[in-house]
Amino acid sequence: MQTTLKIGTRGSPLALAQAHETRARLMAAHGLQEAAFEVVVISTSGDRIQDRPLSEAGGKGLFTKEIEEALLARRIDIAVHSSKDMPTLLPEGLELSAFLPREDARDAFVGKAAKRIADLPQGAKVGSSSLRRQALIRRMRPDLDVVMFRGNVQTRLRKLDEGVADGTILAYAGLKRLGLEHVVTDLMPLDIFRPAPGQGAICIESRIGDRDVEKMLMAIHDVPTGQALACERAFLAALDGSCRTPIAGHATISGETLSFAGLIISPDGTTSHEVELDGPAKDAARIGADAARTVRTKAGETFFDGWA
Numbered sequence: 001m002q003t004t005l006k007i008g009t010r011g012s013p014l015a016l017a018q019a020h021e022t023r024a025r026l027m028a029a030h031g032l033q034e035a036a037f038e039v040v041v042i043s044t045s046g047d048r049i050q051d052r053p054l055s056e057a058g059g060k061g062l063f064t065k066e067i068e069e070a071l072l073a074r075r076i077d078i079a080v081h082s083s084k085d086m087p088t089l090l091p092e093g094l095e096l097s098a099f100l101p102r103e104d105a106r107d108a109f110v111g112k113a114a115k116r117i118a119d120l121p122q123g124a125k126v127g128s129s130s131l132r133r134q135a136l137i138r139r140m141r142p143d144l145d146v147v148m149f150r151g152n153v154q155t156r157l158r159k160l161d162e163g164v165a166d167g168t169i170l171a172y173a174g175l176k177r178l179g180l181e182h183v184v185t186d187l188m189p190l191d192i193f194r195p196a197p198g199q200g201a202i203c204i205e206s207r208i209g210d211r212d213v214e215k216m217l218m219a220i221h222d223v224p225t226g227q228a229l230a231c232e233r234a235f236l237a238a239l240d241g242s243c244r245t246p247i248a249g250h251a252t253i254s255g256e257t258l259s260f261a262g263l264i265i266s267p268d269g270t271t272s273h274e275v276e277l278d279g280p281a282k283d284a285a286r287i288g289a290d291a292a293r294t295v296r297t298k299a300g301e302t303f304f305d306g307w308a
């Protein structure tokens with residue numbers, strides 16, 4: 001018998017759902033049984049730090065460090081991640097080798113006091129720990145009280161039930177993967193509430209040059225999602241200097257054409273700069289980098305200094 005393929009993942013319900021989806025796709029693509037895989041749960045610093053915003057604790061790498069160490073040490077063969085949580089720079093020797101077909105990239109509002117953000121009473125509390133969501137909420141409704149909200153999706157929904165806030169924003173994709181779409185009271189339009197780069201896309205990380213793994217993953221890789229992500233990640237990489245600057249970016253593919261829309265916004269929501277750029281899908285990364293240059297020029301360098 002072949003050796004099992006070890007799939008590394010975080011232990012949250014969403015991470016496990018994503019690992020299981022990846023396993024199911026690999027089983028279907030290669031006619032394999034569940035026994036051909038082993039799901040290895042790895043706890044990360046991001047899972048353990050619960051008392052402060054991650055942007056303060058050291059940013060995105062917190063959800064991936066221990067998993068990447070396991071990949072490099074060959075304790076696992078592939079790692080399944082939310083693309084949104086992936087830093088733009090990966091450790092030497094690792095790459096994002098496959099993307100699953102993207103789920104709906106929109107943010108979803110889960111409201112208690114009202115179904116839509118626009119209908120919340122003056123001064124209502126909206127929970128979020130994402131700088132991007134906080135800024136976009138403040139831009140829509142400067143009167144709202146944006147409160148810190150951390151923990152996994154279930155924890156946040158429980159806090160809502162306990163009355164800690166009157167509403168929260170979560171990724172629609174994550175709620176769908178958890179079978180929780182029924183809690184959604186409104187979907188945020190893409191053009192006024194732009195998603196985070198990578199939102200809704202599951203990616204698979206592996207060791208560069210691991211041919212057997214690459215061959216297996218090729219069968220489940222979605223080319224348009226890969227192109228959209230190359231663009232969004234190039235946009236983020238070119239702006240990433242400060243992880244305190246809220247950044248949104250979303251690319252869609254139609255035939256051979258990629259359309260990108262990006263945004264940078266001050267944390268208080270009062271100042272934002274937008275960019276839209278189309279081009280051949282094969283130039284995805286170049287389009288993302290060009291869009292970053294455009295929005296940087298519009299904003300001016302000092303834009304990034306104000307809230308470091």
Ligand SMILES: NCc1[nH]cc(CCC(=O)O)c1CC(=O)O
Nearest residue numbers: 082084170171173174199200201
């Ligand atoms: N940082 C947590 C995280 N990372 C990815 C998702 C959602 C799933 C996705 O975007 O694919 C979530 C939860 C959320 O934002 O509601």
